[in-house]
Structures are given as C-alpha cells and as structure tokens.
Amino acid sequence: MSKIHVQTTINEEATEFLCEPRESLLEVLRETLGFTGTKEGCNDGNCGACSVTLDGVLIDSCLMLAVEAEGKSISTVEGLANPEGLHPIQQAFLEHAALQCGICTPGFLVASKALLDHNPEPSEHEIRHWLAGNLCRCTGYDKIVRAVLEAAQTVRASA
Amino acid sequence: MPVAWIPSLMQKLTEGQQQIPVEGSTVRQVVEALESLYPGFKDRIVEDDRIRTEIAVAVDGEVVTSGLRARVGAESEVHFLPALAGG
Amino acid sequence: MSAGNGYKVIGTRPVRHDGVDKVTGRAVYGGDTRLSGLLYGQVLRSPHAHARIKSIDISKAQALPGVKAVLTGADLPKTGDTIVDLGEGPARLKYMSDNVLATDKTLYSGHPVAAVCASNVHIAEEALDLIEVEYEVLEAVLNLREAMKEGAPQLHPDMTTQEFGEDTGRTSNLATHFQHKLGDPDTAFASADVVIEREFNTATVHQGYIEPHNATAMWNADGQITIWTSTQGSFAARAQTGAVLDIPVSKIKVVPQEIGGGFGGKIPIYLEPIAAMLSKASGQPVKLIMTRPAVFESTGPTPGSHIKIKMGANKDGKIVAAEAYIAFESGAYPGGLVGAAAMCVFSCYDIANGLIDCYDVVLNKPRSFAYRAPGSTQACFATEHVVELLAAELGIDPLEFRLKNSATTGTRRIDGVVYPKMGCKEVLEAIRDSEHYKSAAPSGPNQGRGISLGYWFNVGLQSACTASVNNDGTVSLSEGSTDIGGSRTSIAMQFAETLSLDVDDVRAQVVDTDSIGHTDVTGGSRVTYATGWAAYKSALDVQAQMCERAAQLWEVEVDQVAFEEGVFSSGDKSYTFKELSGHLDETGGPVIGRATVNPDSGVGGSFAANIADVEVDPDTGKVQVLRFTVIQDAGKAIHPSYVEGQMQGGSAQGIGWALNEEYYYNKDGQLDNSSYLDYRIPTSLDLPMIETIIVEVPNPGHPFGVRGVGEANIAPPPAAMAGAIADAIGVRLQELPMKPSNVLAATQASEGQAALAAGG
Numbered sequence A: 001m002s003k004i005h006v007q008t009t010i011n012e013e014a015t016e017f018l019c020e021p022r023e024s025l026l027e028v029l030r031e032t033l034g035f036t037g038t039k040e041g042c043n044d045g046n047c048g049a050c051s052v053t054l055d056g057v058l059i060d061s062c063l064m065l066a067v068e069a070e071g072k073s074i075s076t077v078e079g080l081a082n083p084e085g086l087h088p089i090q091q092a093f094l095e096h097a098a099l100q101c102g103i104c105t106p107g108f109l110v111a112s113k114a115l116l117d118h119n120p121e122p123s124e125h126e127i128r129h130w131l132a133g134n135l136c137r138c139t140g141y142d143k144i145v146r147a148v149l150e151a152a153q154t155v156r157a158s159a
Numbered sequence B: 001m002p003v004a005w006i007p008s009l010m011q012k013l014t015e016g017q018q019q020i021p022v023e024g025s026t027v028r029q030v031v032e033a034l035e036s037l038y039p040g041f042k043d044r045i046v047e048d049d050r051i052r053t054e055i056a057v058a059v060d061g062e063v064v065t066s067g068l069r070a071r072v073g074a075e076s077e078v079h080f081l082p083a084l085a086g087g
Numbered sequence C: 001m002s003a004g005n006g007y008k009v010i011g012t013r014p015v016r017h018d019g020v021d022k023v024t025g026r027a028v029y030g031g032d033t034r035l036s037g038l039l040y041g042q043v044l045r046s047p048h049a050h051a052r053i054k055s056i057d058i059s060k061a062q063a064l065p066g067v068k069a070v071l072t073g074a075d076l077p078k079t080g081d082t083i084v085d086l087g088e089g090p091a092r093l094k095y096m097s098d099n100v101l102a103t104d105k106t107l108y109s110g111h112p113v114a115a116v117c118a119s120n121v122h123i124a125e126e127a128l129d130l131i132e133v134e135y136e137v138l139e140a141v142l143n144l145r146e147a148m149k150e151g152a153p154q155l156h157p158d159m160t161t162q163e164f165g166e167d168t169g170r171t172s173n174l175a176t177h178f179q180h181k182l183g184d185p186d187t188a189f190a191s192a193d194v195v196i197e198r199e200f201n202t203a204t205v206h207q208g209y210i211e212p213h214n215a216t217a218m219w220n221a222d223g224q225i226t227i228w229t230s231t232q233g234s235f236a237a238r239a240q241t242g243a244v245l246d247i248p249v250s251k252i253k254v255v256p257q258e259i260g261g262g263f264g265g266k267i268p269i270y271l272e273p274i275a276a277m278l279s280k281a282s283g284q285p286v287k288l289i290m291t292r293p294a295v296f297e298s299t300g301p302t303p304g305s306h307i308k309i310k311m312g313a314n315k316d317g318k319i320v321a322a323e324a325y326i327a328f329e330s331g332a333y334p335g336g337l338v339g340a341a342a343m344c345v346f347s348c349y350d351i352a353n354g355l356i357d358c359y360d361v362v363l364n365k366p367r368s369f370a371y372r373a374p375g376s377t378q379a380c381f382a383t384e385h386v387v388e389l390l391a392a393e394l395g396i397d398p399l400e401f402r403l404k405n406s407a408t409t410g411t412r413r414i415d416g417v418v419y420p421k422m423g424c425k426e427v428l429e430a431i432r433d434s435e436h437y438k439s440a441a442p443s444g445p446n447q448g449r450g451i452s453l454g455y456w457f458n459v460g461l462q463s464a465c466t467a468s469v470n471n472d473g474t475v476s477l478s479e480g481s482t483d484i485g486g487s488r489t490s491i492a493m494q495f496a497e498t499l500s501l502d503v504d505d506v507r508a509q510v511v512d513t514d515s516i517g518h519t520d521v522t523g524g525s526r527v528t529y530a531t532g533w534a535a536y537k538s539a540l541d542v543q544a545q546m547c548e549r550a551a552q553l554w555e556v557e558v559d560q561v562a563f564e565e566g567v568f569s570s571g572d573k574s575y576t577f578k579e580l581s582g583h584l585d586e587t588g589g590p591v592i593g594r595a596t597v598n599p600d601s602g603v604g605g606s607f608a609a610n611i612a613d614v615e616v617d618p619d620t621g622k623v624q625v626l627r628f629t630v631i632q633d634a635g636k637a638i639h640p641s642y643v644e645g646q647m648q649g650g651s652a653q654g655i656g657w658a659l660n661e662e663y664y665y666n667k668d669g670q671l672d673n674s675s676y677l678d679y680r681i682p683t684s685l686d687l688p689m690i691e692t693i694i695v696e697v698p699n700p701g702h703p704f705g706v707r708g709v710g711e712a713n714i715a716p717p718p719a720a721m722a723g724a725i726a727d728a729i730g731v732r733l734q735e736l737p738m739k740p741s742n743v744l745a746a747t748q749a750s751e752g753q754a755a756l757a758a759g760g
C-alpha cells in the first residue's frame, strides 16, 4: 500500500511523516514517531488512554486517521512539561498519588489540561463529567478528581 | 504430640476421625505416622516424594513452604488443604 | 524492630520514585517496547465456543507479501501429562499449552488457534483472514448449573472428578470437589433458634485492566530468548513460557516492563510463547498486543458462581452453625479459585460448627483466573446477605450482630485454620465510630444504607532484594516484584526506615530475571509484605557490612561499633551513613546487601468493611452511589496514600461488580459485550469520592507490622450495595450484577406482592 506524506505540528514542533491511509493517528504517534506516552487501551474510542488534543480539541487518537492530521496541531502528554518543570497538573497527580499503574495517566493529564484550558474553575461534578471518557481501573477516580481540583487552583493562582 | 487434622473427604480412610494425635517433628514423619495407622493415607497427600501440587500443608495455620521437610512442633496442628491460586 | 510508632519514613507520603516517568509519558510499558527490525504479530481466535479442529490451512497466509511466519498449535512442543505449579496454582501443562494455542479442540470463543507475524500489524490482520480452519462445531455449555449436570457436553473427555488426592473415576465437568468440616453442624443447626438459607448467583466478570496483554520476544541465533512483557511475575512468566516451549528457564530472560494493571489477570501467560516462536521462525523480534475484544474474550475472567448459604443462630445472637455450597466456574480448564472462596466464606465470624462443600466446574468460557481477593467477593456477597437476615430475624442491630460474632485472635475457621492476631473487631468498631455511620442514613424516597464485612489472607512466597551502597551514601535497590501501584516506593521506604535514611536516597528498580533472585508474583497482597521484608533484611545486611567497614577504619573490633539512628559510632568516633559511605573504596570496595525471604509464618490477613448509601431510580432501577466509605486493616500503612489508593480502587471495582459488570454470551456462546462500551466499568461520573479509614492492627509476623492491602477491599462492596438497595426498596437481591433491569424486576415483584397483600 503506498504511503501518504503528512505535514503536521506535534507539541509545537513541525513534523512530517509517511503513513498508509489506514493507519490511525495513535498508531503513527506510537509506532512511527515514537510518542509512546500516548497509550492504547481499546483502539475503539472507549477508554481515553489515547487522548491527545487536535487544534486544542480533546480527541481519541485511535479514532482518527493519521492522514487527517495534515495541517493540524497535535499535543500529547510529552508536550505538557517544559524545561522549567512539570505542568501543575502533572505535579498535582504526583502529590495526590493520582496514579497507580499509570497506564491511564497520560490520557487523564491531556484531558484534564483540555478541561482547564476551557474551564479554569471546574466543580467536582464538571471534572467527573469531563473525565468520564477516560477509564481508570486502579484508582476509583477519587485522587484523580482531587488532583485536578488542586491543579485548577494552582493554574488560576499563577495566571 | 502434634495433631493432624484430616479433611472431611479423607475421613473415610480414618474411620471418621478428624483429629489424630501422631508422633513426628516434620511433616514427613506426621504423614508416615498416619500412613502406618491408615494405610493409603500417604498416597492421597504425597506423590514422587513431594506433597501433591493440588494440596497444601499448613502447620499452625501457616501454609508451609518446605514441604515434607517442614518442622512440626510438639503442640502443632497440621492441616491438609487444597492448594490455592494467588491474586 | 517492633511495629509501633516513632517511624521516620514509614507512614509518610513521599512522591513515588517512578512518578515523573509516568506523568511525562516516558515510562516504558510492555506495548511501548521498540526494537530494530520489529515485526508485529496477531492471533487468530476460534469463533466457536466448542469445536473440534479438523484442519488448519496456512498456505495462503504464508504467501501474503509481508508475512514472515505463521504458527499453529501443532508447532508447540507436545507436552506430557505433567502437573506444574508455575506461579498461578497447580495446572496440567497440556492445559496451559492448549490455552496458548489450541491443538485438538477449541473450548471457548476467542480460543487462539493460529498466529502470524508480519512487517506491520495490518498485514498480520489480513493474513489472519487467509488462514482456513475447518471446525466440527460441538454442543457448548456456558451455564454453570447446566455444566454440572450429568449428560452435559463434556469439555475434556478424559477428565474425572478429583476429590482431595483421590480420583473418583467419574467423568464429568466437575474438576474438583472438596470439603471443610468443623464440629457437628447437623446437631448445631437442630439446636439453633433461627436458621436461614438462601441461594445466590454471580456473573462472570473481568479484571478490566486498561492495558491489553502484550509480549515482545527475540529468539537469538544462540538460542537465548529475551521477552519484554507486562506481567505480574517475571519469574512466573519465565517458568510458564519455558514449560510450554519445553526449554530450560536458563535460556529465557524476562524483562518486566511497566505494567498497566493486572489484578490477578496478568499472572498467566498468553502471548509470550507465541511471540518467542514467531521470533524463532522469522529471525526477528516480534511484538504482539492483544486487541481489546480479545482481552475480554480470551483472558482471565473471574468465576461466575452458584452459592448456597445456610446459617443458624441462637436467640441471644450467637451464630452456631454455618453451611456453604459453592460452585465456581473455572472456564475451559480446571482452576483453583474455589479453594480461596472456601477460606473466605465464613472467615469474618467465629462459628464452631460448619460445613463448606466446594466444586470447581469447567465450561465453555475462557479459563478463569484470579481477580483481586479471588473468590472472596462472591462468597462475601452471599454470606453477608444471610448475616443481615439473621440479625433482622433476631431483632438485633446488624453491626451489633457482627460484632457479637466477629472472628478474633484464636478463632478457628471452618477450614481449620486458627487466626493469629487479626483486626476484624477493630474494623467493625471503625464502622461504628465513623462519621459516616454516625451520620443519619439517607432518608429520601428510594434511598438506603448498607454495611458489609469481608476478608482476604496474604501469601508469603519468595522474594529477593539486593542493595548497592553508592559512595555518596545513597542506595540502589534491585528487586523483582513488578510494580503495579507504587510498590517500588513502599519497598524503598522500608529499606530507608531500617537504616534511618532519607527515602529519596533509596532508589528501587524492578529488574529482569537474570538480575535478581527468584521473586514470586505481584499478587496475593504480598509485595509490600514479603518484598518489603526482603528489603528490610537486605538493609540489616548492609548495616552489618558497614559496621565492619567502620571497625576497619577505626581499628576496633566490629562488636565495638554501634549503629543507631543512621549513625555508626565507637567511643568518641562517629560517622553518619553518608560519611561512612565515602570510605568504602579504602575499606574493601563496594558494599552490597542482599536478602531472600520465603516467609511461612506471620502471613496475616486483612479485613475490609464498607458503608454505602445509595438511591435507586424507581423508574429505571438504576442505582446511584451517594456516599461510600471503605475501612481496612493495613497492619501498618507504609505509604498511606497508596494504601488509600488500593482501598479506593478495590471499592470501585467492587461497585462495578455489584451494579454493572457481567459477561454476556449469545446463544452461540460468543461474548456479546467484548468492548468497554458494552462491558461497562465504573467511570468517574458513576462514583462519589470514596472515603477511606485505615485501621492499623500490626501483623506480629512482619518487622513493620505490614498486612497486604491489595485485595480484601474488593470483597465487601457488592454485599454493602445489596444491603443499601434492600434498605432503599425493601428487596434484597440474590444475584450479581444488580443491574437496572434486575433491580427494577425485583421492585416490581415486591410491589406486586405488596399490592396482593393489601388487596387480599
């Protein structure tokens, strides 16, 4: 199958890749480009482990074809921290012990960042509602929700 | 004297006895003592000179890890249980 | 060292050492394994629940460009009739091998029959479509009680019921039958003032870890095999793979990658031998990742069950006799989980007379495996139901009734075991003293509260640990327990505590099977307990060696060197641990502490309890959890945040088991809900905050008093939810899950009865 050339932006870096039309964005991120921080839990849009943002919108990268990334801007978990340090959401997850096995964590971090970007002061219910597309089997969500509540506060304080 | 507790499904062998005091300072000696009282007992518990994989032996409530060589105290209880899978 | 207060490190909440890697996406999980020349594998699975494989034609698949190798069960070594115990309970090797790749028969839909590797996963998938398998479809049996009947379709024609070391010679789907008996239950029942008997069914459920099974293997030209995988036990994976491939374990190195959840389901192997064989055939490394439907269809569900409980009590509120009949699905091959159920079914109570009768039954579902406190949840759901009914019949407050009958130190369980020091009463008292319990129960329409109590024992097993002292006074710790929920940190903390080090100066890493002594699986609530113990012992070894170094430096005898609070001293001379570490090169070189353990004493157990408030939607039967508290005896909580995390996670799983989760097979025996959309695990929106109360009744058998906390917490939730639902709508359900349709049907049935009674 012949490959298609795609130009896109990943974590603010201009990126090019070749892919087959049938490859998902998740597959290209992980296998072709080595962004293995984005995880696969189901490959059918039901677990959120593969969450990334596309032009700022939260999506399941397993449900999008890689060729559709042409001209778009993608953010993955690898883009959250910067040389100055971790993002407040990452820091809050660590301090609140909001991860156990951690396989769901990249998806939760990306989804939480997308939440705070558009709602800097979410209620507990709004957090639970927003994150309902991200499954975690280990934590029971309690510590995740608390971490997001605190991260929201930190982000607001530093804004 | 240590006391061996016989699983209910094996009590046919022991004439309905559940608790049997026997001499022995290792699981092996306890099993041998039971065998001499109730021929056929050993075969139910031991295979190829080892405790059968589907059976666990507990001394004083703790499943032993050294099999037939496990120490048995003068006041100990020895239980024969089904072996378990972990979680 | 005795358990008590005054700890510096234990009981604190440091950030876990692998945390930054996990929040930045850098941690390498099994599926993230990348090697040059990597090929991708896929597995063909049987669409039939029960079929004979008449032929498999792989020629078209082999001819597809890009396909590098094709494998069927015929390629696996023939295994004899050996029984092996390779980390997941005793099993017949043929069964283990046939579960990896079927040979003569497929025994469940999803049973692997062939595998392919190719230059990419899509080609591998296309190749699967080109494999032609001719099946003779056989009648399947997927219902537990049907499978037990005489004349039911027989899965294994040669299987006879085993009764405690005795072969009954009866051909049947009943793999094993065993019994525990204590005292004289018949007489005790006859003397009881109240006797209540009920029957229960629970559905097959899945562990539901988010990370699918995976394995990557490289079979080198020299015969050495490396396997990168997400496993709960690298040594168990090595032993099982070696057994199935009939090669010595010395030829296999298992590199445990980060693991995305297991809960018991990642103890068995599925893909490892396939990856290895495909690598051998292709000469390249091969990676396989299971699809999500395959995870549900072919890996470790935990048994559905049929349970009968009969209990009798005196007017004064003492339980005098108890009887349980427990039948467990073991799936396609015999398993061992009903034994654990038997140990847990009456384990919370002090009962002098009892009988527990257990059956392990094969049927056309995937082989059952452990799921967090395996067997205890089903048993607890049943027993707690009858306990509540007894209390009501006797007019005694249900918590009071439990306290009156609570197991305690010295209680002899019906399976004969006598409890050492246990925290059962303390957990019940913690319910009573909790703010949640003391607060008014929710009193709106269709609202209610329930409580429950459950148990799980810990296992000891083998662990090893080595500790290398760096010359700056930090310590690199190597251990073999794969870390699923922060155990690296809790192990490092026990080491740090022993030598009064700063916890950040001790870095623990999980290493491969060539780099550490045999370490058993992460399971049985054993890691913090047993590997923590190994860390403690290796710290003592370091301490002894460091004392010798100090003695050399100070030219004194070693017994003149004291070590206290992190400081070595002799007379007026003293060195901190860090200072002395700077002198290792002049006193003989590096210090490496080492220890192995295989504890067979002091392996305690842990009790867990719940208080649940719910509201039932009368129109749909949907149950909403309003408030939920989990209480558990941790012995000593090493890292309280991760203890709470275990308690909350087990609670969430237990709530899912209670309200939603079940395998749904169609009439052809195919799993109809093999996706997260249809096998619905709790989401953040389904749950409230989960309140935790840690009780600490130290385990006298562990240097720090630790009890494993990973499991007992999943036992009580369904029972607590059933109690709360009963309080809300007046009907106590006897079936799991208590899904909306079941709750609604129960409500309508009871309303119908009430209307009849009112009308009559």
Ligand code: FES
Residues within 6 Å of the ligand: A039, A040, A041, A042, A043, A044, A045, A046, A047, A048, A049, A050, A051, A060, A061, A062, A063
């Ligand atoms: S992997 Fe994309 S939603 Fe699960």
Ligand code: FES
Residues within 6 Å of the ligand: A098, A099, A100, A101, A102, A103, A104, A105, A135, A136, A137, A138, A139, C210, C260, C261
């Ligand atoms: S931490 Fe394991 S799935 Fe969320």
